[in-house]
C-alpha cells in the first residue's frame with residue numbers, strides 16, 4: 401500500500417525529516433508517536449504532497465506508483481486522504497459544495513446529507529468550510545470530507561485534539577468504520593494516525609506503532625505497548641535509543 405524509502409524533507413530551508421523508511425501494508429493501521437516538533441505533521445504533509453514540504457531525497461510509493469513528486473490533487477484522486485491538524489477555512493465555498501466536489505473527484509456515492517446528520521453537521525452544510533467552526537466542528541467537517549472521498553489510505557493528524565468526550569466517541573466510531581468498514585476499490589483501507597492522547601487507540605485496531613524523534617523513526621512495535629511506555633516514562637528512553645543509532 402504505502403512504502404516510504406529513506407525520505408529526507410526540508411521545510412523553510414531546515415531539514416526536518418532525516419531518512420524515514422516506513423511500510424504500511426494493505427489494511428493495516430499504524431500509529432505515529434513523537435514529541436512536539438519531531439516531524440509528525442511534516443511526514444503526513446509530505447505523504448499528501450503539500451508544496452511547502454520539499455523532498456530532498458528518498459521515495460514515496462503508493463500502490464506501486466512513485467508519487468514522490470506528484471501534486472496533491474493527483475494523490476487525492478489515487479485515494480490518499482488526510483484529516484489535517486489545523487485545516488484552513490475556505491471562504492466562498494459551502495461545506496456541502498466541497499463535499500460534492502470531493503465525491504465527484506473519486507466518483508463515490510456517499511449520501512452527504514445522511515453523514516452530515518450523523519456527524520451533527522446538518523446546519524454547517526450551508527456554511528463556508530471551517531469559517532467560524534469550533535475546534536470540534538472542524539474535526540467533524542474534516543471527517544465528513546474524508547468519508548466523501550472514501551480514501552484507501554487515511555492520514556489522521558491528531559484527530560481527537562480539542563474534541564470533547566462525547567464527540568471523541570462519535571469521531572472514534574466513524575473513524576473505525578472508515579478504516580475497517582469496507583474494501584475500497586478492491587483494497588482494504590490503511591491508516592496512519594498521529595496521537596498524543598492515545599484516545600483513538602480505543603477505537604481503531606492499530607497494527608503497529610512508531611516513535612519519531614528529531615526527524616527519525618527510532619522505534620516500532622505494538623502501538624498500545626509503545627503508548628504505555630510513553631505514558632509512564634515520556635520519550636526519555638526513546639531519546640536514549642536515538643543516541644545509539646546516531
Ligand SMILES: Nc1ncnc2c1ncn2[C@@H]1O[C@H](COP(=O)(O)OP(=O)(O)OP(=O)(O)O)[C@@H](O)[C@H]1O
Pocket residue numbers: 411412413414416434435436437438439440441442443
Ligand atoms: N516554515 C518553517 N520553517 C522552519 N521550521 C519549520 C517550518 N515549518 C515547520 N517547521 C519546524 O518543523 C519542525 C517539525 O514540525 P511538525 O509540525 O512536523 O512537528 P510535529 O511532530 O507534528 O509537532 P506537534 O506534536 O507539536 O504537532 C518543528 O520544529 C517546526 O517548528
